[in-house]
Amino acid sequence: MTLLRIGRTLPPAAAPMYLKDIASGISGLFRGGQTVKKFEAELKAYYQIRHCFTVSSGKTALTLILQSLKLMHPERDEVLIPAFTCYSVPSAIIRAGLRIRLCDVDMNTFDFDYAQLSHILSGENNRLLCILPAHLFGLPVDVARIRTLIAGKDVVIVEDAAQAMGAESEGKKLGTLGDVGFFSLGRGKALSTVEGGIIITGRDDIAEQLGRTVNEMRDYGAFELVKLFLYAVALMLLLRPSLFWLPKSLPFLRLGETIFDPNFTMRKMSAFQAGLARGWENKLEFLKKKRSENVRGLLERLKSRQSWVDMGVLPDLIRLPLRVDSAIRRASILSSSEKLGLGIASTYPDSIDRIPELKTRFETINYPAAKKNAELLLTLPIHTYMTPNDLDRIAELLQNEECPT
Numbered sequence: 001m002t003l004l005r006i007g008r009t010l011p012p013a014a015a016p017m018y019l020k021d022i023a024s025g026i027s028g029l030f031r032g033g034q035t036v037k038k039f040e041a042e043l044k045a046y047y048q049i050r051h052c053f054t055v056s057s058g059k060t061a062l063t064l065i066l067q068s069l070k071l072m073h074p075e076r077d078e079v080l081i082p083a084f085t086c087y088s089v090p091s092a093i094i095r096a097g098l099r100i101r102l103c104d105v106d107m108n109t110f111d112f113d114y115a116q117l118s119h120i121l122s123g124e125n126n127r128l129l130c131i132l133p134a135h136l137f138g139l140p141v142d143v144a145r146i147r148t149l150i151a152g153k154d155v156v157i158v159e160d161a162a163q164a165m166g167a168e169s170e171g172k173k174l175g176t177l178g179d180v181g182f183f184s185l186g187r188g189k190a191l192s193t194v195e196g197g198i199i200i201t202g203r204d205d206i207a208e209q210l211g212r213t214v215n216e217m218r219d220y221g222a223f224e225l226v227k228l229f230l231y232a233v234a235l236m237l238l239l240r241p242s243l244f245w246l247p248k249s250l251p252f253l254r255l256g257e258t259i260f261d262p263n264f265t266m267r268k269m270s271a272f273q274a275g276l277a278r279g280w281e282n283k284l285e286f287l288k289k290k291r292s293e294n295v296r297g298l299l300e301r302l303k304s305r306q307s308w309v310d311m312g313v314l315p316d317l318i319r320l321p322l323r324v325d326s327a328i329r330r331a332s333i334l335s336s337s338e339k340l341g342l343g344i345a346s347t348y349p350d351s352i353d354r355i356p357e358l359k360t361r362f363e364t365i366n367y368p369a370a371k372k373n374a375e376l377l378l379t380l381p382i383h384t385y386m387t388p389n390d391l392d393r394i395a396e397l398l399q400n401e402e403c404p405t
């Protein structure tokens with residue numbers, strides 16, 4: 001694993017950072033609070049929604065949403081999430097002092113397993129505060145169906161669009177389908193400001209409580225801003241395939257690791273980050289277009305393979321998920337990709353019920369599809385640093401792996 005490979009190395013996901021972004025970040029910082037206000041106004045216009053709050057990360061956004069909902073419904077404390085999702089989600093729930101409830105997922109769409117979801121929702125439960133559908137990799141899930149299932153119940157839909165900024169489904173923007181939605185601007189998401197989170201909601205009651213909760217948070221300190229700046233410079237230089245081998249070889253950066261940790265720092269978004277985002281609508285469109293060209297390019301090259309996607313309308317993905325048929329095959333593909341620097345990655349290490357720190361909280365229910373996804377899923381890179389030659393090499397690797405030697 002700790003083999004040092006110097007040479008073209010693709011990151012699994014990347015939203016590039018340019019010198020002009022950093023320049024905008026610095027000038028944003030000098031303009032101060034109005035830079036953040038402007039970013040929020042642009043977001044409200046883009047999403048055609050009344051309320052928007054910007055913070056330091058997706059998990060901060062989720063924590064603040066949950067804390068606000070808890071204050072609005074003190075008698076309820078359960079948050080229902082997919083058993084296969086990012087570890088930041090349970091981290092935020094624990095941070096907010098709430099309880100995690102799980103539902104298994106559909107192996108192909110990563111949406112809830114609706115048989116299990118109907119069963120969970122049919123039970124008498126007046127502790128359920130909210131339910132969190134997640135558009136993993138940008139693949140849209142059926143929020144309307146959840147809305148139908150909870151009709152008549154006062155359960156809030158919190159849409160986890162962390163990986164789906166700018167993505168659409170049937171002409172509707174993801175993030176606007178629930179009662180309240182959030183996005184991540186972290187490294188490797190659809191758009192990045194080093195770190196960052198966005199909350200949007202059309203519900204005045206939720207926004208009113210959120211406004212108070214967000215206001216109680218601290219701003220980034222001077223030292224933290226310097227760190228953000230240095231991180232932005234590092235991303236600008238080191239995300240490029242010619243240099244990505246360098247950060248990848250530094251274990252303390254823990255690149256690509258998903259960790260469960262409720263003790264993360266929560267801040268309001270800084271003017272530096274809002275400045276980094278300047279011109280984000282155009283950048284997002286450009287990145288989206290390039291990524292979807294790469295998705296199409298890969299699917300064409302892999303045409304022999306059955307994919308989760310029906311080739312009708314392609315979703316707006318940030319990585320291309322692909323399930324293989326055995327854990328051994330996956331390990332072999334990952335190790336070849338590692339040697340060749342092709343950026344193929346695994347996803348979350350395990351289903352949420354099997355996170356060591358959380359294990360004791362769950363009954364002995366199994367979440368087989370979530371577990372299978374954690375074992376068998378790969379993602380292929382589709383970011384803007386990819387060249388047609390990279391697509392060829394990935395397709396070739398997967399084709400070769402198909403016939404075991």
Ligand SMILES: *Cc1c(COP(=O)(O)O)cnc(C)c1O
Nearest residue numbers: 057058059086088162163184186
């Ligand atoms: C990344 C992510 C989050 C958390 O966002 P951060 O900005 O990394 O805190 C939450 N949910 C999902 C599905 C994510 O992918």
